[in-house]
Amino acid sequence: MRTVLLGLALMAGPAFADDAVIEGAAARASASGWSxxxxxxxxxxxxxxxxxxxxxxTEDGEVLGTRVxxxxxxxxxxxxxxxSGVVVPEGTTAIVIRAxxxxxxxxxxxxxxxxx
Structure with missing residues (x-):
């Protein structure tokens, strides 16, 4: 039984692994907003x-900008x-990026x- 479950789990794995992976990110502030x-x-x-x-x-899910x-x-x-030109609310110390x-x-x- 355990072998069958393991086999099913391995077959199902790739279907859930297709998300884009964010390998890194950088931010820079300027007079015209964040880049x-x-x-x-x-x-x-x-x-x-x-x-x-x-x-x-933002960390609570507010979308600040989208790159198509x-x-x-x-x-x-x-x-x-x-x-570039992303307006980040005053006092924000961290953001999240989703692909x-x-x-x-x-x-x-x-x-x-x-x-x-």
Whole structure:
């Protein structure tokens, strides 16, 4: 019985592993708002499944800005893209970043970034 359950768990694993992974992020403040650079990795297959965006959120889930990624990056992994002009509420010391894929939508994993 244990072998069957283990086998089923291993077969089901890849179906849940398709989220884009945020490998790193950086933030910089300026007079025109905050700029964020985010490095993503995703097992892209082309237009049917690719990392198509990421967003900056407060720790309580308020979306501050979204970076749309307009095309697959199959041969460019990992890759880094930026978003500038993000207004971060006064007194915020950390934000979270969430990635999205065209096939699965917004991922559940959050990347926390302490603001400098």
């Amino acid at each position: 964020f650079s985010v490095t993503l990795r995703h097992a892209e297959t082309g237009w049917d499944d690719y990392a198509d965006g990421w967003r900056v959120e 990624l307009a095309h697959p990056h199959v041969n460019e992994q990992p890759f880094t893209r930026s978003l 999205r894929t065209s096939a699965d939508g917004w991922g559940k994993d959050l990347y926390q970034l302490d603001l400098p």
